[in-house]
Structure formats: C-alpha cells, structure tokens
Amino acid sequence: MAKLLLIDDEADVQYSFRRIFDSPEIELTTAASGEEGLKLLPRVKPDLVIMDIRMGGITGLETLRRIRQIDTKVLVILMTAYGTTQTAIEAMKLGAYDYLLKPFDVPKLKEIVQGALKTARDMRQVVSYQPLLETEDYELGIVGRSEPMQKVFKLIGQLAASDATALITGESGTGKELVARAIYHHSERAAKPFLAINCAAIPEQLLESELFGHEKGAFTSANNQRIGRFEQCHQGTIFLDEIGDMTPATQTKILRVLQSGTFERVGGNQPIHVDVRVIAATNKPLEQAVAARQFREDLFYRLNVVRIQLPALRERPEDIRLLVNYFLKKFAHDQQGQPKSIAGGALKILEKYHWPGNVRELENAIQRAVVVAKGDVILPADLPPEINDPGSAATTVVPSPGTTPAAGGEEGLTEMGSVARMLFRWAKKDPKLKIIPAVERELIIHALQETKGNQVHASKLLGITRATLRKRVEKFGIRKELNIV
C-alpha cells in the first residue's frame, strides 16, 4: 500500500484529497501545518508528500528544507496558486519532485501522483545482483548463473562503483530496466532520485519538453513554465529507455548535457546546469541507426562508454530453471502462499522454447500457469499453448467437465480458444494490461449496447446474474457511458 502525506492548511483541499484518494491502495494522512507534517513524517514514513507552499506557520519551502534533513529520498510535490511558479521553481532546486498549480485538475493530479508513486517504488526497491536463490527471503533481484549473466553482474558492479554513462542493449524483456536500477541502487547516487523515461512512449514532439522543460509560451499549449526531467533529477540518475526513438533536436540536447551538463528549456535561452548520471537502453541496434544517419554518431560514442549487452533468454537456457523457481517463489510471496512446483516435463518444454519475449514472457507464462494449475504442481497443460505446442494455432479447446459451451458447440469453443490466444499474446506485449477485467468490461459494454441497456437480456447473454452485472457496471464505472439509470 502506498502512503501519502498531505500538508495543507485548507480544510477544502484536505477534503478533496480524501475523496480523490479514497482507495485500498492508498493510505492518506493529513497535516494542517508544516510543523505537524514534520512531526508525522518519521511515524508515517510516506512514499510521497504533497504540500502547499503557502501555509500559516513555517512555509512550504522551509518545511521542504527540514524534510530533506530527515529523509533525503522521500518525494515531495508542492502545490502553488497561479502566478507563483517562480517559487515552485525555487522549490525544485531544493529537491522537490514536481509541482502542481492550484486549482488543480483532478485527472492531472492523479496522473502526477501515480507517476510519483511508481518512481518512489523504483527508488526504494533495491535490486540485488548477487545470487539470490540460497536466501529463503524473496528479494527483487536479477537471476542468472550462466556465463553471459556473470559478465553482466561484473559490469553492474564496476558501473555502480563509477559515475560513467552506460548503454544497456538487448532484446525486449531481457531485463534492461532491472539492470539500470541495480546500478543505481548500488551507486553513490542511491540516496538521490532515479527517474525512468521510456522515450518511445512519449510522442516525439513532446519528448524534448518532457526531458528539458519549457518556458511559458514556447509553443501553443505551453501555458506555464515547466520543469523537465533532467532538472527534476538533479544529482540523481536518469534512465532513458528506447533511446533510439528521438528527434535530432533532442539528440543534440542530450549530447550537450552529457558533455557539459547544460541545456536550455524549450523556448528559453538561459543555460541550466545539472549533475545527472545517464543510463540509456535500447532494443534496436543503434549502430544501424547511426549508419542510416538516424542517430548521431557522436552521441552514440558518448553513450557507448561502457556497454552492457544483455543476452537473450534463448542464449542461456541453463538459467531457465533458476528463473522459474524464482518466479514461483515471487508469486507465492505476493499471494502469501506456498510456492507451487513444476513438473519435469513442463520445465523441459520451457527450456526448449525460443522465448521471443525473453524473461518478461517467461514471467508471464509462470504467472498464468500458477493461476491455471489445479494442484500444487505445474503441468505441461498449464503452460500457454504457444509455448506448450508452438505452431498449433487452432488447438481445440476442451471444455472442463461441468462447463457449458456458450454458443456454437465445439466450433464456438475452438474459435473462442483462438480469440483467447490472440488476446493473451496481446496482453503479453503490455504487462500493465489486466486482461480479464479488460475483456470483461468490453463484453459488458457490448452486451448492454446490443440489448439497448436491458440488463435482464444482457445478463442472460453474458451468462451471469443480473446482480453480478449491476456490480460489474458499478465496478468498471460504465454507468454514465451507457446512460444507464
């Protein structure tokens, strides 16, 4: 559960926060002054503090200064009324993570809080790169005893001891982000921020301003001055994932930061100096992008000072057994249960598979198998079909006893099996997607649209009771969308 501490003397703001963040995943504590917030800090140990800059008693800036003396790492977001962004920028220099303008926009507030909580988790979860499996306790770690992984561990150790820029390469799902976090956790910058940015996930034209910030009026939608990630991450470590996806202008700016530690915000001309360690990663061969003149050669050499090449999982099948055991323990730990084991036949299948999605794909396969397995042992049949029997695109799905085919008898089931496989492949590409709720939500919307909102008919079509349907409509918040009264 994430812990949030709100420090604000306005009762209205405290009330809105209680409503916005009332969820089982967030524990909100409120304080009405800087003094009270400082007293609560050691007891609550929040992951994130959100604080107003102007309060009675000690100011937000002074409170921030004192928070930093108690905890160098806790993330602090400051809130400020319009017109006082200059103060907010001062606050960033004091080590605030971000700032929000009041009155705030609720979706924006939620987005910033979620982003900050992810960063807080990344910063607090130490990634170990020592052999883990002897320890009974589950820890977040990088697993591997194969020779290529041993080389990786050595390089992580060397990089953690230095402050050099690093380039991590390897196919998708090989653990590049995990390695970057391990370097950070074991480096001298471990007490300072770590920010991970996936360059490919941000539209090209916005990436430059995301990284370097912008001045008010720099472009049409730039209504306010904005601090970029590099400024936010002063003295910390920035992880730039998918570095190949950048415009030439952004590449030039990155090169300058690496060379001199300076840049200008978009639309600005005042040089800003930062001390940030850059760890970059890519799953595309950058050499080819350089040859095709899509990536600056000088930037490539600058990033490539130390390179960690992560092996694909198929190149180290001897690690599969260790990884499987590790994930079985990890999932049992998450569910607070006993780890399941795996049958020899199932393990052999996993060791022979070619793993295009690498460790991420293996992790997902084990997670699924743990859910699907009826007993304590994972059998070949519990593995996803594309792994268990690659090439069998249209395996007939055999209904388990007691289940009724929904429609179309065996043919319907075969078709459903293919759809499920397709959805599953899709879900594997997006590990954040919770596939069952996502599909359930779509089915419910569809059934209600088909039946023009008639819940009795829709629930029959879906094979659930009306009460369950009502609950789901509430749960997924689709009442408004469908005009259901």
Ligand SMILES: Nc1ncnc2c1ncn2[C@@H]1O[C@H](COP(=O)(O)OP(=O)(O)OP(=O)(O)O)[C@@H](O)[C@H]1O
């Ligand atoms: N050696 C390993 N030991 C344990 N877990 C691992 C290992 N390698 C990867 N993982 C797990 O696999 C998943 C994918 O790893 P990660 O996100 O670091 O990969 P990536 O190479 O950065 O992928 P992408 O290129 O798609 O961003 C994560 O859940 C990570 O914890």
